[in-house]
Amino acid sequence: MMAYILNIETATKNCSVSVAKDGETIVCREMAEQGYSHAEKLHVFIEEVLREADLKFRDLAAIAVSQGPGSYTGLRIGVSAAKGLAFALGIPLIAVDTLAVLAAQAKVSDGIIIPMIDARRMEVYSAIFDVNLHKIREVQAEIVTENSFSELNSKIYFVGDCLEKCKTVLLKENFFFLDEIIYPSANEMSELSDVSYKKNDMVDVAYFEPYYLKDFMIATKSN
Template sequence: MEYILNIETATKNCSVALAKEGKTILCKEIAEEGYSHAERLHVFIEEIVKEADISLKDLKAIAVSQGPGSYTGLRIGVSAAKGLCFALGIPLIAVDTLQVLARQVSVSDGLIIPMIDARRMEVYSAVFNPKFDKKREILAEIISEDSFSELEEKLYFVGDCAEKCKSVLTKENFYFLENIKYPSAKEMSAISYEKFKINDTVDVAYFEPYYLKDFMITPSKK
């Protein structure tokens, strides 16, 4: 059996899923305002392995959501994944976070636009078709009333940006699926398995998350 552990920590959702031959069999996740990833992640991993009645040595690979997203969240997830891969001697698979978010949408027409909050009116976004093929590369962009105006298809927006964006993005072909807020590790299973089968892996020693823009430190108020 080919078991792959999938880790998603790019947003407020701390999510871990175990997949067997590309199918999710167990998933544990929690989205909290305080970013409890450091406390929750390894607990979720231990619980999933125990409930599945396997050992870590049964894993064939670890997949991690590579970003863009929260700097701290990505560091925690990638560090955990790299540590496990190194200790177990298994490959590391990197998965596009925005594709993971987009895969929660089931439509037959139009385009899917996953967005992750990048503070103020800036978002990380990409454009996918209903088969989850990427039609536009990932951008960090400031949202305005002219954003995506060149796209005439139905546009389905998902992610944690609905509240701040829906008052600006008001065209008739814009639809906000507000129930889809965060990427989940359970949507990584099919992607990571396909990558595993073709040996599409990354270097455990040198892999770094895809931050898209530099991490900014906010000066403390005196």
């Protein structure tokens, strides 16, 4: 039986929504703006993707949402909408790792991928993935210096919204910056959410909380 999943990605400045059938994006709507317009845009995009895909809310098998790390405001808006829809429709909620969504845009065949989300100053939120999107290192908040990732000798592909500042200190010859990949997108969520759906990997609608950037930072610094 085919599964239609609505994917919501609001962890960064990109407000992004897709509807997918069996892991393939049918329609995607997104807009990245300096001022967060997620509150105004999100529900409009949800209605637009469903209308364009000729689907009704009742046709959806699940709602997927980007779980962070990311912007407090963006995550709160996306997760609130996703939880509300999942609850109202009586369908499962799937949480997708924001950094995996970002890494999935890097179509490389060798080396490793390091997606990074800008925090402040030289601080970033990053994880490390192999080319098959298996996570090699969990999410961390870290301050990028000239020694960051220096223990890694394979090709490293960096993606995210903080590459310009990171280029000033990450100078090793095996470091490559994929400048065109800036924000996570609901387009890449489609495959990831479908995998979770087929594995029955859901979260509790009532109790699910995202990785808020602020909480994440405090937790990291208290170690």
